[in-house]
Amino acid sequence: MPLLARMLPSPLVIDVRPGAIAGLGGLLADHRIATAGRVAVAVGPGQGDSIAAELNLGAAEIFRIPEGTHDAAAALGQQLRAGSYEAVAGIGGGQTIDVTKFAAHMAGIPMVAVATALSHDGICSPISTLRHESGTGSHGVAMPVAVMVDLDRVRSAPGSLATAGIGDVVADLSAVADWELAAADLGERIDGLAVAMARSAAQAVLHQPGDTRSDEFLTVLAESLILSGMAMAVAGDSRPGSGGEHEIMHAINQLYPGTGSHGELAGVGTLFCTFLRGNADQAELVSACLARHGLPRTPGDLGMSHADFTKAVCYAPQTRPGRYTILERLALPEAEIADRVEDFAKANS
Ligand SMILES: [Zn+2]
Numbered sequence: 430m431p432l433l434a435r436m437l438p439s440p441l442v443i444d445v446r447p448g449a450i451a452g453l454g455g456l457l458a459d460h461r462i463a464t465a466g467r468v469a470v471a472v473g474p475g476q477g478d479s480i481a482a483e484l485n486l487g488a489a490e491i492f493r494i495p496e497g498t499h500d501a502a503a504a505l506g507q508q509l510r511a512g513s514y515e516a517v518a519g520i521g522g523g524q525t526i527d528v529t530k531f532a533a534h535m536a537g538i539p540m541v542a543v544a545t546a547l548s549h550d551g552i553c554s555p556i557s558t559l560r561h562e563s564g565t566g567s568h569g570v571a572m573p574v575a576v577m578v579d580l581d582r583v584r585s586a587p588g589s590l591a592t593a594g595i596g597d598v599v600a601d602l603s604a605v606a607d608w609e610l611a612a613a614d615l616g617e618r619i620d621g622l623a624v625a626m627a628r629s630a631a632q633a634v635l636h637q638p639g640d641t642r643s644d645e646f647l648t649v650l651a652e653s654l655i656l657s658g659m660a661m662a663v664a665g666d667s668r669p670g671s672g673g674e675h676e677i678m679h680a681i682n683q684l685y686p687g688t689g690s691h692g693e694l695a696g697v698g699t700l701f702c703t704f705l706r707g708n709a710d711q712a713e714l715v716s717a718c719l720a721r722h723g724l725p726r727t728p729g730d731l732g733m734s735h736a737d738f739t740k741a742v743c744y745a746p747q748t749r750p751g752r753y754t755i756l757e758r759l760a761l762p763e764a765e766i767a768d769r770v771e772d773f774a775k776a777n778s
């Protein structure tokens with residue numbers, strides 16, 4: 430009999446709502462996740478000591494994650510192995526989830542992602558992005574077994590960082606355009622389902638009215654980040670969510686560490702790559718979306734000089750050898766990139 434359908438990887442539970450975090454104790458008691466109840470909880474630096482008591486997590490042991498580095502992730506992985514835990518929940522923003530995902534994979538146990546910020550599409554992806562001594566690295570890991578997004582916590586987080594993932598979702602439009610370019614120029618195989626999920630996620634956020642205080646907008650953003658991560662699991666790599674704009678991000682992280690967050694850099698990178706592609710309609714939509722939600726759009730908004738941004742764009746293709754994007758297609762010399770950066774900044778000023 431011919432194959433009738435393909436199986437898709439997915440978390441057992443996806444729970445996006447105000448107050449979702451209160452259900453964590455019950456979720457961790459689910460025998461599909463932990464049979465003897467021996468679970469660990471990893472929290473980010475932004476979470477207070479009260480979280481375990483507040484959530485009534487019983488005997489769960491709490492680990493603090495100091496930073497989003499490979500060293501922190503490896504240390505947590507060792508602690509999870511040493512303690513013979515059955516499962517681990519990571520509660521926090523993007524970095525905390527990335528660290529916990531990597532550590533869980535290292536220990537060979539399931540991970541529950543509890544997002545209190547919507548900073549990037551790693552909430553549900555099979556990829557963990559961690560800082561190391563020479564920049565950032567992306568590691569293939571197991572996808573979370575369950576995903577919770579507490580909209581109350583996202584809303585009460587300070588500043589626009591908690592919703593900077595808007596930039597990472599709209600980056601799917603740039604990533605998909607680069608994938609299609611690679612298919613046209615090099616014959617790279619495209620996964621139509623992964624593209625459908627990634628593009629729909631980006632379009633939903635691009636066109637969703639309301640601001641980052643409204644449940645309606647936050648729900649669409651959270652669900653889109655989850656779908657964007659799942660698109661990567663379907664594709665088997667980061668292609669549907671990472672193109673030239675992420676190459677620029679990796680270059681900025683490497684050359685100018687500490688500049689912007691993942692979501693902020695993805696947003697600016699997307700706008701710049703869309704400008705390079707000459708897709709004026711899409712650039713206008715992306716620009717309006719980033720501006721509406723208070724996210725940076727230009728090198729100046731990121732606190733970067735045009736010269737530094739130009740250097741990062743020049744260096745970007747080296748961060749991801751073998752990935753073909755608009756940057757590799759154009760292969761512009763530095764002087765020409767500098768001109769484009771000037772025009773880009775003018776167009777978005
Ligand atoms: Zn990303």
